[in-house]
Amino acid sequence: xKSKLNLDPAKVDHARxxxxxxxxxxxxFIDRHTTVSTERTVLRLLGxxxxxxxxxxxxxxxxxxxxxxxxxxxxIAYWMGNAMIQTGKSPQEIAEAIGRGEMNxxxxxxxxxxEAEEKIMPIVHDALAKxxxxxxxxxEYLATIGEGKRPYLYVIVATGNIYEDVVQAQAAARQGAxxxxxIRTTAQSLLDYVPYGPTTEGFGGxxxxxxxxxxxxxxxxxxxxxxxxYIRLCNYSxxxxxxxxxxxxxxxxxxxxxxxxxxxxxxxxxxMQRTLVDQYFSRVIIGYxxxxxxxxxxxxxxxxxxxxxxxxxxxxxxxxxQFAVLANVKExxxxxxHAFEMDPDIENGFxxxxxxxxMAREIFPNAPLKYMPPTKYMTGNIFKGNVQDxxxxxxxxxxxxxxxxxxxxxxxxxxPHMHDRYLSIENASYIFNNMRDLGSEVYYKEGGIIQTRAxxxxxxxxxxxxxxxxxxxxxxxxxxxxxGVKRPRDGGKGLEGVCVKDDAYFNPFIPLMLxxxx
Amino acid sequence: MADCATGTAIAQxxxxxxxxxxxxxxxxxxxxxxxxxxxxxDEADEAARQLVxxxxxxxxxxxxxxxxxxxYTFFVVYGKCQHTVDFTTIKVAKVEVDVMDRLECAxxxxxxxxxxxxxxxxxxxxxxxxxxxxxxxxMKGFHGHFGLERFEGVEAYNxxxxxxNEVLIAxxxxxxxxxxxxxxxxxxxxxxxxxxxxxxxxxxxxxMRDKVILVCGGPRISHELAQxxxxxxxxxxxxxxxxxxxxxLTEIVNRGMV
Numbered sequence: 001x002k003s004k005l006n007l008d009p010a011k012v013d014h015a016r017x018x019x020x021x022x023x024x025x026x027x028x029f030i031d032r033h034t035t036v037s038t039e040r041t042v043l044r045l046l047g048x049x050x051x052x053x054x055x056x057x058x059x060x061x062x063x064x065x066x067x068x069x070x071x072x073x074x075x076i077a078y079w080m081g082n083a084m085i086q087t088g089k090s091p092q093e094i095a096e097a098i099g100r101g102e103m104n105x106x107x108x109x110x111x112x113x114x115e116a117e118e119k120i121m122p123i124v125h126d127a128l129a130k131x132x133x134x135x136x137x138x139x140e141y142l143a144t145i146g147e148g149k150r151p152y153l154y155v156i157v158a159t160g161n162i163y164e165d166v167v168q169a170q171a172a173a174r175q176g177a178x179x180x181x182x183i184r185t186t187a188q189s190l191l192d193y194v195p196y197g198p199t200t201e202g203f204g205g206x207x208x209x210x211x212x213x214x215x216x217x218x219x220x221x222x223x224x225x226x227x228x229x230y231i232r233l234c235n236y237s238x239x240x241x242x243x244x245x246x247x248x249x250x251x252x253x254x255x256x257x258x259x260x261x262x263x264x265x266x267x268x269x270x271x272m273q274r275t276l277v278d279q280y281f282s283r284v285i286i287g288y289x290x291x292x293x294x295x296x297x298x299x300x301x302x303x304x305x306x307x308x309x310x311x312x313x314x315x316x317x318x319x320x321x322q323f324a325v326l327a328n329v330k331e332x333x334x335x336x337x338h339a340f341e342m343d344p345d346i347e348n349g350f351x352x353x354x355x356x357x358x359m360a361r362e363i364f365p366n367a368p369l370k371y372m373p374p375t376k377y378m379t380g381n382i383f384k385g386n387v388q389d390x391x392x393x394x395x396x397x398x399x400x401x402x403x404x405x406x407x408x409x410x411x412x413x414x415x416p417h418m419h420d421r422y423l424s425i426e427n428a429s430y431i432f433n434n435m436r437d438l439g440s441e442v443y444y445k446e447g448g449i450i451q452t453r454a455x456x457x458x459x460x461x462x463x464x465x466x467x468x469x470x471x472x473x474x475x476x477x478x479x480x481x482x483x484g485v486k487r488p489r490d491g492g493k494g495l496e497g498v499c500v501k502d503d504a505y506f507n508p509f510i511p512l513m514l515x516x517x518x
Numbered sequence: 519m520a521d522c523a524t525g526t527a528i529a530q531x532x533x534x535x536x537x538x539x540x541x542x543x544x545x546x547x548x549x550x551x552x553x554x555x556x557x558x559x560d561e562a563d564e565a566a567r568q569l570v571x572x573x574x575x576x577x578x579x580x581x582x583x584x585x586x587x588x589x590y591t592f593f594v595v596y597g598k599c600q601h602t603v604d605f606t607t608i609k610v611a612k613v614e615v616d617v618m619d620r621l622e623c624a625x626x627x628x629x630x631x632x633x634x635x636x637x638x639x640x641x642x643x644x645x646x647x648x649x650x651x652x653x654x655x656x657m658k659g660f661h662g663h664f665g666l667e668r669f670e671g672v673e674a675y676n677x678x679x680x681x682x683n684e685v686l687i688a689x690x691x692x693x694x695x696x697x698x699x700x701x702x703x704x705x706x707x708x709x710x711x712x713x714x715x716x717x718x719x720x721x722x723x724x725x726m727r728d729k730v731i732l733v734c735g736g737p738r739i740s741h742e743l744a745q746x747x748x749x750x751x752x753x754x755x756x757x758x759x760x761x762x763x764x765x766x767l768t769e770i771v772n773r774g775m776v
């Protein structure tokens with residue numbers, strides 16, 4: 001299809017090729033390393049859950065023991081397989097014994113690697129079968145009760161109390177929402193463990209726990225059946241426990257997960273080595289589980305200028321796309337992010353925003369793009385805020401966005417009240433219905449403002465990617481080229497949880513998931 | 519007819535008794551929007567009317583109501599406010615300083631302080647929002663107001679978000695900060711109050727409180743609240759780097775910290 005923006009396909013290909021080189025060069029680093037969170041994820045997939053008497057999650061208890069004993073480079077799959085051979089117990093029983101201080105997993109007699117791997121494989125296959133059942137369940141729902149039209153209406157709940165979240169989420173679904181994201185409590189991204197059990201206390205959000213996932217999943221299935229539309233559940237596979245939460249999401253049938261190759265580095269000051277290794281396993285899980293990931297490029301525009309630095313968003317989308325390709329994520333699962341964040345006082349700002357949104361759609365034609373609402377220039381004037389959100393919605397339907405995170409007129413004031421969400425859904429539903437096919441009716445003036453803007457952004461993104469190929473991703477981040485945030489290679493949180501794998505290391509899930517097993 | 523033709527004088531505002539203005543002085547017209555946890559229907563509308571009357575609004579008029587979900591109804595209500603306020607006796611705590619622009623600040627430093635002024639800032643505690651501290655500190659600033667990093671004579675250190683109070687204090691010590699800038703955006707369940715109070719306590723414990731100028735800011739922060747919590751100043755919405763800088767610089771001179 002000819003580009004309505006007259007984008008040069010050779011330039012798009014070149015940018016994509018550069019991003020591929022960047023991701024590929026990082027992949028070599030990733031393949032040599034593992035992390036504590038990666039290993040805890042293996043445990044969770046093997047069915048290890050629960051906490052010890054000090055409320056420490058068992059996956060942490062086990063991996064911490066391994067880390068202290070110097071056994072991490074071998075990977076927990078070996079040690080767990082070995083412990084099963086030596087004790088005849090299940091992974092959960094072994095973890096519980098470690099939690100009670102009754103076992104040291106590295107001090108058992110050691111079977112050959114091959115035997116440990118064989119021992120663990122049936123459990124690995126069981127785990128994958130369980131995830132496949134969840135995928136089948138989702139597909140069954142989509143085939144029977146169906147889903148809302150795109151752009152999906154995506155709203156957040158953030159009460160801090162999972163049971164209160166259920167009330168708000170079900171209300172939102174009845175009002176027309178298609179995706180419910182349960183915002184996490186502030187700072188959960190920096191916890192190096194996933195809290196356990198249902199939770200009722202949180203600030204600015206609710207803890208992501210497996211039990212909370214289960215409670216919300218059930219509530220959304222119920223309300224989905226009631227309203228005759230599958231309601232997708234979203235949470236955050238990001239922060240220090242990126243892959244663990246992806247695993248929990250796969251097991252509990254989350255549909256959408258926030259997951260970005262570099263967001264944690266820039267905005268949560270998590271060490272870049274840790275993040276890149278963690279993002280890989282998390283994306284392999286997400287890819288295998290048919291979950292849509294959402295990347296976080298929109299955040300660049302809250303710390304950096306949305307007009308001046310639009311190209312960093314596109315560059316990052318290319319990189320996120322290529323990391324996802326390496327993790328075998330299908331295009332249809334790549335919810336690449338962007339946002340409507342320009343200063344409303346910019347003359348013709350709407351044209352620039354429109355141009356960029358169409359550009360993203362043309363460059364990533366099959367990706368379920370995630371479009372984020374205005375936040376930076378929301379003022380507390382709720383009446384104007386509703387208009388800003390309306391312009392954002394117009395661009396979304398016009399340019400064919402896929403996942404529309406609805407703006408709230410009360411952004412910058414409080415987490416949404418029940419009627420705030422209603423008003424935003426009403427705003428979007430009105431505009432989407434009233435302007436449904438506008439995009440296909442319109443062409444853009446040759447060399448006009450809209451075409452020129454997109455071509456300029458693509459040019460700059462392509463140049464930036466070429467520079468990153470030269471300098472490497474680590475050093476680009478060190479120089480602060482994304483989001484205007486500088487992060488040192490050895491700085492940030494969580495580096496102590498990264499190690500080089502030894503020769504006998506294996507993670508049984510990665511090859512099977514990449515190969516689409518079960 | 520006569521009153522139209524002669525143009526009846528518009529009533530004069532009595533500043534000792536002010537009330538909301540719609541289109542006629544003292545009409546008291548006020549709009550409200552809220553949700554009640556009751557099912558949609560005539561009884562719900564009546565409940566909203568009664569509630570609004572209890573809020574002190576006469577002639578409550580439910581202009582819109584809508585079921586939000588089972589058991590919840592949203593209302594838009596108008597009413598005429600019965601209460602008045604004496605505007606002539608109002609006192610508001612404000613940062614009392616003549617605001618200088620960026621270039622005037624640079625000039626002021628050259629003339630009155632004659633050394634670099636060091637400011638460290640962060641969004642502290644669990645707060646992940648950088649938008650506030652970035653607006654004040656980063657080169658680019660916000661809405662055409664450059665940030666402190668662009669102020670000549672100011673050394674600005676923006677530590678970002680989720681910075682523990684202890685870390686911010688350690689940085690302030692390390693760089694011999696004249697001022698510490700604390701940003702708080704999340705205010706759910708008053709978490710910002712605990713965090714801001716904790717900062718003051720830590721500074722006092724370190725014996726640093728009177729050696730630095732301590733200010734806080736955020737969308738829900740007022741100067742009055744800041745002072746109550748033991749800060750030198752508080753900056754709410756629509757305050758920019760020049761407001762903060764003007765206060766800090768003036769304070770440095772006033773306290774003889776030059």
